[in-house]
Amino acid sequence: MEWDRIDYCKWESHDYGHRSVAFFAKKGSARVRIYKKEGGHSIRTFGGGQILDVMKEAKEFLENLQKSENKFVVFYDGKPVLKLNEKLIETQKCEENLEKIKNLHVERLEIEEEMRKETDQIKLIVWNEEYTQIEFELQKAWKFEQDKNFHRFWNRPKCSCPKMDNEDRYPTGNYIVSRECKLHGDF
Ligand SMILES: [Zn+2]
Numbered sequence: 530m531e532w533d534r535i536d537y538c539k540w541e542s543h544d545y546g547h548r549s550v551a552f553f554a555k556k557g558s559a560r561v562r563i564y565k566k567e568g569g570h571s572i573r574t575f576g577g578g579q580i581l582d583v584m585k586e587a588k589e590f591l592e593n594l595q596k597s598e599n600k601f602v603v604f605y606d607g608k609p610v611l612k613l614n615e616k617l618i619e620t621q622k623c624e625e626n627l628e629k630i631k632n633l634h635v636e637r638l639e640i641e642e643e644m645r646k647e648t649d650q651i652k653l654i655v656w657n658e659e660y661t662q663i664e665f666e667l668q669k670a671w672k673f674e675q676d677k678n679f680h681r682f683w684n685r686p687k688c689s690c691p692k693m694d695n696e697d698r699y700p701t702g703n704y705i706v707s708r709e710c711k712l713h714g715d716f
Pocket of ligand 1: 712
């Protein structure tokens with residue numbers, strides 16, 4: 530279907546700091562006006578005629594737009610959970626591993642969910658090992674050296690090792706492990 534006219538603009542709001550796009554389309558007597566703000570969009574239509582066709586196409590346009598904008602966003606459970614550092618992907622020249630990196634993050638989030646539910650310490654230790662493997666694979670996919678000192682293990686679910694002290698030492702190593710920690714302590 531051909532549009533009679535499409536106007537499309539993109540801007541950054543100075544007042545609120547969010548990015549918005551607006552999309553206006555006209556087909557015969559049908560008009561569609563769509564605003565999209567980060568995290569959602571609203572569609573306003575006015576006019577009549579082939580309004581449903583126009584809306585369908587406008588929606589597809591927006592979805593594709595969203596997909597390309599979301600290239601660096603990791604989705605978990607259908608929700609955007611984190612955005613990968615686009616600049617870092619460029620400097621590391623690891624764009625070819627983008628899908629791999631996103632999948633690894635999903636695996637990591639799944640492991641975190643299991644760990645939150647798990648009460649058995651042996652199983653927790655096994656999950657923790659898998660978590661470590663994912664972190665190594667992430668380093669590889671990002672084309673970084675596989676170095677355990679860059680794993681912030683104290684942020685993992687059920688870890689009770691001192692967070693602030695370890696954060697201060699990051700990434701030099703010599704991290705402090707709590708003896709009572711269910712993941713890293715004495716068993
Ligand atoms: Zn710990």
